[in-house]
Amino acid sequence: MDIIKSIRNIIRFKHFFLAAILLAVLTDAAYAAETSKIDTGDTAWMLISSALVMLMIPAVGLFYGGMVRKKNALSTIMFSFIILALISVQWVLFGYTLAFGHDVGGVIGNLDWLGLNGVGQAPNADYAATIPALAFMAFQGMFAIITVALITGAFVERIKFSAFMVFALLWATLVYDPIAHWVWGTGGWLRGMGALDFAGGTVVHVSSGISALAIAFVIGARKGFGKQPMEPHNIPMSVLGAILLWFGWFGFNAGSAVASGGLAASAFVVTNTAAGAAALTWTLLSWYHKRPSVLGTATGAVVGLVAITPASGFVTPLAAIAIGAIAAVLSYYAMLFRMKRNVDESLDVWACHGIGGTWGAIATGIFATTLVNPAGANGLLYGNPAQLVIQIAAVGVTWIYAFVVTFILAKVIDATIGLRVGDDEEAVGLDISQHAEKAYA
Amino acid sequence: MKKIEAIIRPENLDGIRIALQEKGIIGMTVSEVQGRGRQKGVCLQWRAGEYCIEFLEKLKLDMIVDDKDVEPAIAAITQVAKTGRNGDGKIFIYPVEDVVRVSTGERGKEAI
Numbered sequence: 001m002d003i004i005k006s007i008r009n010i011i012r013f014k015h016f017f018l019a020a021i022l023l024a025v026l027t028d029a030a031y032a033a034e035t036s037k038i039d040t041g042d043t044a045w046m047l048i049s050s051a052l053v054m055l056m057i058p059a060v061g062l063f064y065g066g067m068v069r070k071k072n073a074l075s076t077i078m079f080s081f082i083i084l085a086l087i088s089v090q091w092v093l094f095g096y097t098l099a100f101g102h103d104v105g106g107v108i109g110n111l112d113w114l115g116l117n118g119v120g121q122a123p124n125a126d127y128a129a130t131i132p133a134l135a136f137m138a139f140q141g142m143f144a145i146i147t148v149a150l151i152t153g154a155f156v157e158r159i160k161f162s163a164f165m166v167f168a169l170l171w172a173t174l175v176y177d178p179i180a181h182w183v184w185g186t187g188g189w190l191r192g193m194g195a196l197d198f199a200g201g202t203v204v205h206v207s208s209g210i211s212a213l214a215i216a217f218v219i220g221a222r223k224g225f226g227k228q229p230m231e232p233h234n235i236p237m238s239v240l241g242a243i244l245l246w247f248g249w250f251g252f253n254a255g256s257a258v259a260s261g262g263l264a265a266s267a268f269v270v271t272n273t274a275a276g277a278a279a280l281t282w283t284l285l286s287w288y289h290k291r292p293s294v295l296g297t298a299t300g301a302v303v304g305l306v307a308i309t310p311a312s313g314f315v316t317p318l319a320a321i322a323i324g325a326i327a328a329v330l331s332y333y334a335m336l337f338r339m340k341r342n343v344d345e346s347l348d349v350w351a352c353h354g355i356g357g358t359w360g361a362i363a364t365g366i367f368a369t370t371l372v373n374p375a376g377a378n379g380l381l382y383g384n385p386a387q388l389v390i391q392i393a394a395v396g397v398t399w400i401y402a403f404v405v406t407f408i409l410a411k412v413i414d415a416t417i418g419l420r421v422g423d424d425e426e427a428v429g430l431d432i433s434q435h436a437e438k439a440y441a
Numbered sequence: 442m443k444k445i446e447a448i449i450r451p452e453n454l455d456g457i458r459i460a461l462q463e464k465g466i467i468g469m470t471v472s473e474v475q476g477r478g479r480q481k482g483v484c485l486q487w488r489a490g491e492y493c494i495e496f497l498e499k500l501k502l503d504m505i506v507d508d509k510d511v512e513p514a515i516a517a518i519t520q521v522a523k524t525g526r527n528g529d530g531k532i533f534i535y536p537v538e539d540v541v542r543v544s545t546g547e548r549g550k551e552a553i
Contacts, residue, residue: 229492231485286486293486335489348488 038123039130045260046128046135052251053142055244057084060149063241063302064156064347067295070233071429072157073439079152079164084145086165087172091141092116098177100127100140103187108178126186128258139255144180146252147204148172153347154212155219155419157230158426161434163417167409171211175405179207179398195394196368196376196387198267199256201310201361202398209354210399211406213345218410219419221344223426230346235295242298246275249305253312266372267312270320271305274312277324278304285332299352303331306356311364314376319367326363327356358395365391442537442550443511445518447502448476448530453522454500460517461504468553469504480528499530505537505553 061080068076087095094114101109113119116137124133148168155164182190183203190202197203222230232238253271257264282300286293307327308320315323334351345351365388368379378384413419420426425433432438449457454471461469475496482495506514515532522529542552 229494231492231494232487286489289489290486290491293488296486296488299488332489339490351489 037130038132039259041260042128042130042258043132043135045264046131046139046255046258049251049255050135050139050142052248053139053146053255054084054248056248056252057081057142057146057149059241059244059248060146060152061241063238063245063298064153066234066236066238066241067232067347068156069231069429070439071431073233073237073431074437075161075430075434076152076156078161078435079156080149082165083149083152083168086168087145087148088141090169090172091137091144095144095172095177096137096141098173099144099180100137100185103181103185106187106189106192107182109181109185130259136258139258140180140184143200143204143252144172144176147176147200147208150204150208150349150353151212151215153349154216154345156346157430158222158420159219159430160418160421161430163413163419166417167215167413167419170409170413171406174409175207175211175402176203179203179401182397183394190394190397193394194377194387194390196314196364196391197310197361197394198313198364198376199253199309201306201357201364202394205306205309205353205357206361206395206398207402209350209352209357210402212349213343213354214403214406215410215419216343216345216350218407218414221342222346223423225344226342232295238295239298242301246301246305249275249309253305253309257313263313263373269317270312270315271308273317273320274308274324274327275301275304277321278307278328281325281328282332285328299348300328300332303327303352303356306353307360307363309357310360311367314364314368314373314379316367316369316372319363323360323363323367327359330359331356358399361391361395362388365389442540442553443506443508444535444537445502445504445506445511445514446533446535447518447522448474448499448532449502449518449522450528450530451498451500454502456521457502457518460521461514464510464513464517466504466506466510466514466517469502472501472503474499474501478528478531480526497528505540507550507553 057080061077065073065077092115094111096116096119097111097113098109101111101113104110119133119137121132121134123129123131124136128136148171151171180203182188183195183197184191249271250268254264254268257267279297279301282303283292283297286296304324304327307323311323331351334355335348338345338348338351364379366380368376368387369382370376370378377387380388410419421430421433476499477496480497482493483497484491484493504514511534518532539548540552541548
């Protein structure tokens with residue numbers, strides 16, 4: 001009886017398989033027909049989104065620049081600005097092909113697209129079937145750039161500019177490009193595992209936040225850290241930076257739909273909602289402890305944006321409120337913990353991006369629903385606890401890889417070029433000692 | 442002639458200027474200074490937690506007056522600046538050797 005039953009099952013499955021194969025062939029044909037067709041709406045949105053993300057890069061410079069002492073204002077703004085220049089070139093020369101080129105063993109892209117060879121105006125259906133491959137490349141390039149810029153909060157007011165340039169180039173190549181390939185590249189091993197990361201929770205925020213902690217350990221604390229006040233010299237500048245970040249984040253998240261349809265609108269709404277919920281929560285936290293802090297509210301908004309990033313294409317607006325609010329609480333107390341441990345990870349890249357990104361990636365495994373995005377997956381609350389496990393694994397891998405490689409990289413640069421400026425150069429400030437300029441005459 | 446040097450709360454500058462003017466004292470030099478006294482510092486907020494500033498922002502007024510104007514000047518400043526709390530400021534009085542008005546070359550009291 002049992003044997004007959006199983007034979008019946010096989011027959012039934014055979015039909016299923018045949019149907020599936022037929023369906024796959026049909027959709028493949030439809031897909032192939034679409035590949036050569038550029039959608040003008042999608043292309044317009046992706047070019048605008050790329051420009052929006054570009055704006056976020058100098059915005060990081062303003063956000064951080066306002067939080068340092070005035071003798072280091074230019075130096076801090078320069079970090080983000082020079083990275084915009086440096087990684088723009090790196091990405092075209094070899095960054096894009098390492099991250100998105102044809103897969104080599106699931107870990108890295110090959111060099112087929114070196115110097116953008118073969119990346120042209122026609123779409124690449126592997127990534128985005130309705131926009132020029134160049135538009136997809138430009139959008140992804142902005143992500144690579146901003147990720148490096150985020151780390152700069154870790155070592156402000158004491159890093160040698162030459163060492164910083166070398167670090168930025170090598171970090172983008174050795175840490176960002178591989179992780180981007182694992183998660184987003186066709187054939188990438190974390191992508192194959194089913195990890196969900198809509199707009200860069202692990203790739204951008206976890207990787208930069210953990211790397212910030214690693215390099216902060218290597219470079220050491222600023223002179224006088226914990227003994228004299230390190231006063232933010234221009235909070236309005238930081239708030240302006242946060243405003244531009246919030247604005248640009250619509251391109252970052254809604255642009256990650258790689259199309260200008262319903263999913264982009266959904267990502268846009270959850271992005272704004274999470275930022276609001278997190279900013280509001282941070283305001284209340286600072287009010288509870290002292291007064292409703294302006295810099296705190298701006299920070300809360302950024303943390304909410306960080307946390308919603310990986311989830312933005314998979315969750316509902318109500319889930320976004322929970323994700324943002326919880327992110328603010330976690331990040332706030334992570335910051336206090338960091339200070340209590342006397343670690344001078346100066347502008348809390350770890351607490352904001354590392355912890356915010358980690359929570360966002362895990363939250364994706366909790367709140368994701370295929371009702372929002374059929375191409376995604378369900379999370380814990382929608383009956384799929386396995387997704388949560390995958391998310392935690394992807395975050396864990398990113399933590400370890402980013403920390404280890406960044407730590408070694410920083411040690412090597414410290415031993416060769418030297419990471420830190422001299423004591424007198426640090427005392428006079430990096431604006432004068434590294435750039436021979438003064439922010440405020 | 443005496444030099445009156447007064448450390449005041451920044452918000453009292455205009456009140457003191459008007460009170461001094463009513464006593465016929467017009468000239469003064471104002472400097473933004475940072476200092477520390479019984480009021481000590483103030484704790485402000487960082488993004489999470491707080492940090493403390495050990496020096497507070499004050500204004501310093503310098504004015505040269507005739508001996509007979511010293512007490513009226515002190516009265517004018519005190520009347521506006523006094524709240525009775527720590528941080529109201531201090532007034533220092535020094536003897537002045539001579540004064541020169543650059544535009545005319547006048548010396549002493551004439552130059553005040």
